[in-house]
Amino acid sequence: MAGSDKIAKLPGTPPGRISDETLRQFIGYYMKRAYNVIQSDLVNALKPYELRLVTYSALVIIHDNPGLRQSQLADVLAIERPNLVVIVDELEQRDLIVRDRSAVDRRAYALRVTKAGAALYDAATKAVQDHEDKFCAGMSPEQRATVLDAMNSIWNMKTEASS
Amino acid sequence: MAGSDKIAKLPGTPPGRISDETLRQFIGYYMKRAYNVIQSDLVNALKPYELRLVTYSALVIIHDNPGLRQSQLADVLAIERPNLVVIVDELEQRDLIVRDRSAVDRRAYALRVTKAGAALYDAATKAVQDHEDKFCAGMSPEQRATVLDAMNSIWNMKTEASS
C-alpha cells in the first residue's frame, strides 16, 4: 500500500552491469580480492613441487629453525596442534624432514629438514620469489615498502583489536 | 655438504625464538596475516547484526543493484550458484530481501531489499566503516591510496587471463 517506492525502473528488470561501489570504499574488500589472486597463483607455483601453502610454510619454518618443536611450529603457522600433525606426517613420509626426539624433553620432537628437504626448500622458494616478482613488477620500491608497512601495522593491531 | 651445517648449537636443542625471515620477504605473507586480522575483526563487527561476511556482501550488492538475478549475484561474490541459494534463502527468511519473479525471464528471480533490509544495510555498513577506520587510523591518505592502488593492480592481473 505504501506508494513511496524509490524504484526508477520497472521491477524485475535486471541491471546490465552490476555495481559494487559500496564495497569499494573498504580496504578489506580490495585486500580480499588481491589476496585471492595471489594465493591462487601461488598454489599453481607450488604445484610442481607437490607443496600446498601450509606445507611449504612449514618446510620453510623448519628449515630456518632447526630443532624446533611441533607446538612452536603450530604457533608460528597459526594452526592448531592436531592439524599440524598430518602436515608434519606428510613432510616426514616424503623424507623432507625428520622427527628426532628432543634431547631436553622426551615428550617433544626436534624437527629438522633433510638434504632433500633443503633442496626442495631452495627450489620452491625460488619459484615463490618468481611468483612474487610477477605481482611486484608494476610497483616501485617505495610503493612496495608502503604496502608492506601498512600490512605490518595492521598485523600489529592483532591483539588489541580482539578484546 | 657434510660439514657445511650452520648449526651453532646442539642438535635437538629447541630455538628459543622462532624466525620467519624467509617468509618475511614475501608480500603475500604480509597480506595473508593482515587480511586475517581484518577479517577476524570484521566478523566481530558484523556479529551484532547476525550477518556473516558473505551475507553482508550479498545484502550490499542486492541493495546497490535492485532487480539483479541470483546468477549475477553469485558472479560478483565469486561463489558458486548452489552455495548462493542458501545465502539468499537466509536473507529472504529474515525478510531482508524479496525474491520476485523476473518480468523478462520466468526462470530467474529479481532480488530486491525490503525496508528492513535497507535499514540493516545502513546500520551494518556504518559498523563496517567504523571497523575500517580503526585500521586506517594510522595511515595517511596518500598511504591508503597507495595501498588501494596496489591491491587493485594485483586484482587486475586476474581478469586479464579470463576475459
Add this chain to the structure above:
DNA sequence: CGCGTATAGATATGACGTATAACAGTTACG
C-alpha cells in the same frame, strides 16, 4: 510447430580446512 540445446535456480553430496574433546606419555612443582 517440434526438437535439441542452453540457462536459472535448487538439491544432494563429497572434499577440504579448521576447531574441540579426550587420551597417553612426560615433565614440573609443591
Add this chain to the structure above:
DNA sequence: CGTAACTGTTATACGTCATATCTATACGCG
C-alpha cells in the same frame, strides 16, 4: 610422591566450497 601442566596424537564435528544432477524455462533452428 602426587597433582597439575605440557607434547604429541586420535577421533570428531562443523563450516566452507565445488561438483553432479535435477526441474523448469528460454532460445535457436529446421
